[in-house]
Amino acid sequence: MGKPEVKRDYTLGERLYLVEIVKGLGITWKHFMKNFRASLQKGPHTVPTCWQYPWDKREISPIFRGEHMLLLDEEGREKCVACGMCQRVCPAKCITIKRGKVKEGEEAKYAGKTYCASFEIDLLRCIFCGLCEEACNKGAIVLGQGYELADFSRQACVADKKRLIGNFLRAKEEGRLKPKRPPVPVAGAKDAKAAGPQKAKSAGGGQGKGLKRGV
Amino acid sequence: MEAWGVALIKVVFIWAWTLIIATLMTWVERRGSAMIQDRLGPNVCGPFGILQPLADGIKLFTKEDIVPEKAKKILFALGPIMFALPAFSAYAVIPFGDKIVIGGKEIILQVADVNIGFLYIMAIGAMSVYGIVVGGWGSNNKFSILGGLRSTAQLISYEVPFGLALLSVVIIYGTFSLREIVLHQQGTFLGFLPNWGIFKQPLGFILFIVTAYCEANRVPFDLPEAESEIVAGYHTEYGSMRLGLYLFGEYVNMYTLSALMVTLYFGGWHIPYIDMSKFLGPVAYGIASFLVFFLKTCFFLWLFVWVRWTVPRFRYDQVMSLGWKSLIPLALLNLFITAFLVQLTI
Numbered sequence: 001m002g003k004p005e006v007k008r009d010y011t012l013g014e015r016l017y018l019v020e021i022v023k024g025l026g027i028t029w030k031h032f033m034k035n036f037r038a039s040l041q042k043g044p045h046t047v048p049t050c051w052q053y054p055w056d057k058r059e060i061s062p063i064f065r066g067e068h069m070l071l072l073d074e075e076g077r078e079k080c081v082a083c084g085m086c087q088r089v090c091p092a093k094c095i096t097i098k099r100g101k102v103k104e105g106e107e108a109k110y111a112g113k114t115y116c117a118s119f120e121i122d123l124l125r126c127i128f129c130g131l132c133e134e135a136c137n138k139g140a141i142v143l144g145q146g147y148e149l150a151d152f153s154r155q156a157c158v159a160d161k162k163r164l165i166g167n168f169l170r171a172k173e174e175g176r177l178k179p180k181r182p183p184v185p186v187a188g189a190k191d192a193k194a195a196g197p198q199k200a201k202s203a204g205g206g207q208g209k210g211l212k213r214g215v
Numbered sequence: 216m217e218a219w220g221v222a223l224i225k226v227v228f229i230w231a232w233t234l235i236i237a238t239l240m241t242w243v244e245r246r247g248s249a250m251i252q253d254r255l256g257p258n259v260c261g262p263f264g265i266l267q268p269l270a271d272g273i274k275l276f277t278k279e280d281i282v283p284e285k286a287k288k289i290l291f292a293l294g295p296i297m298f299a300l301p302a303f304s305a306y307a308v309i310p311f312g313d314k315i316v317i318g319g320k321e322i323i324l325q326v327a328d329v330n331i332g333f334l335y336i337m338a339i340g341a342m343s344v345y346g347i348v349v350g351g352w353g354s355n356n357k358f359s360i361l362g363g364l365r366s367t368a369q370l371i372s373y374e375v376p377f378g379l380a381l382l383s384v385v386i387i388y389g390t391f392s393l394r395e396i397v398l399h400q401q402g403t404f405l406g407f408l409p410n411w412g413i414f415k416q417p418l419g420f421i422l423f424i425v426t427a428y429c430e431a432n433r434v435p436f437d438l439p440e441a442e443s444e445i446v447a448g449y450h451t452e453y454g455s456m457r458l459g460l461y462l463f464g465e466y467v468n469m470y471t472l473s474a475l476m477v478t479l480y481f482g483g484w485h486i487p488y489i490d491m492s493k494f495l496g497p498v499a500y501g502i503a504s505f506l507v508f509f510l511k512t513c514f515f516l517w518l519f520v521w522v523r524w525t526v527p528r529f530r531y532d533q534v535m536s537l538g539w540k541s542l543i544p545l546a547l548l549n550l551f552i553t554a555f556l557v558q559l560t561i
Contacts, residue, residue: 024525024526028251031250031253032250032521035253
């Protein structure tokens with residue numbers, strides 16, 4: 001602590017202090033006028049540094065980890081086979097799955113031989129680490145972009161299967177699905193190593209991260 | 216003597232007016248600070264967020280009133296009252312306009328034109344420090360008591376130059392009545408300057424405005440409530456409307472001090488070079504003088520906000536050395552020069 005070290009002596013104007021205060025007032029006045037004029041304009045996001053949240057939402061990354069979705073394949077069948085890998089890997093233990101066997105006549109509904117009879121994610125426990133997505137063999141569970149998860153009761157914060165599939169359908173409609181990830185290269189395999197980086201380049205910036213983790 | 220009814224109307228009017236200005240100032244402060252810091256501030260309640268003070272008021276009134284278990288109950292309750300009451304009563308002697316003639320009766324736009332208005336302001340202004348000290352002591356909290364102690368130490372270092380700066384004004388005008396001081400400021404000075412106190416007392420004005428910031432506990436002298444050092448200072452333990460009274464009293468103090476600056480140094484309700492009473496009717500003149508006075512006050516209110524978001528807080532010892540080593544010698548020098556010049560001209 002103490003006085004800041006200054007090589008030269010303070011000039012009289014600096015020691016008087018009032019002149020410097022007036023200079024400072026000039027700087028703050030410039031900021032004030034700039035933002036004052038901006039705030040008079042119509043529409044959200046008039047002040048460039050300020051996001052007026054409920055009306056003015058920030059764009060989020062395509063690999064954002066938000067509320068989960070349960071994916072359907074191209075024929076509209078549920079991808080999940082209820083293997084329980086996500087349940088096992090989840091560090092917060094927020095996933096509860098009940099497995100059911102696909103009966104005859106239901107093949108159009110489910111992709112595998114088994115399916116999840118119920119699939120619950122306790123969003124209050126979830127830490128959005130994304131391990132469930134990594135663990136899933138079928139690519140059935142993916143973390144989406146929804147982040148407005150507040151609700152009035154604890155029960156409302158437990159996402160059931162219907163809500164998770166709904167998330168997927170909505171994201172698909174709005175074109176907010178994640179770009180496909182390049183396959184994780186296996187160490188030692190020659191062709192996979194060579195192919196990996198090229199694919200990553202073509203897939204875009206956000207994908208580099210996932211790739212690195214795999215290597 | 217005026218009729219009691221007229222006096223009562225004036226009291227109620229100026230009380231309500233001060234309340235409205237103080238509430239609006241909280242909004243101005245928040246939005247102004249936001250704009251200065253590249254934010255937007257409260258803009259949801261009503262047009263431009265102007266109803267935000269109302270929402271804040273409702274919040275403060277409906278909050279639970281918590282009194283700490285080990286607080287000194289009586290002092291704890293007394294603190295905010297002792298802070299807010301002087302703040303409100305100080306405005307009584309400030310002339311907020313010239314005069315208005317209604318139904319053949321001449322009404323002076325001032326609650327009480329006492330011939331010692333000056334001393335009244337000084338006495339009442341120093342009183343509000345008791346509210347801070349008592350509240351800080353009664354809270355039984357180390358940060359609160361630090362805030363109270365700082366306030367006391369700050370008081371003795373700024374109240375002397377504050378009084379000396381005001382004394383030079385008294386020497387020039389030869390009166391303690393604030394209304395007469397404003398009346399003296401009509402016309403021109405040296406032929407081309409408006410006859411305002413600031414041109415006769417430039418050094419005195421600088422001393423006054425610095426000590427006024429001390430008196431109002433505003434940045435750069437907000438040591439008693441320095442958030443980054445002692446949590447919230449004297450009102451750390453306060454909540455609900457008790458806290459509201461403290462915050463409110465601060466803005467009322469600001470309003471009174473701004474009005475005092477206009478009265479003493481910026482010619483009250485006078486517009487330079489123009490005598491409004493010559494071409495305006497008696498009623499219109501009364502209203503115009505009130506508005507001119509109010510606009511001038513608004514500028515100084517805004518200056519309080521503006522300076523707050525520009526200047527960092529002084530350190531504790533810096534305030535002491537500023538008060539004792541710079542302001543008091545300067546104020547004495549100013550007093551001597553003024554007395555000398557006045558003696559020469561008489």
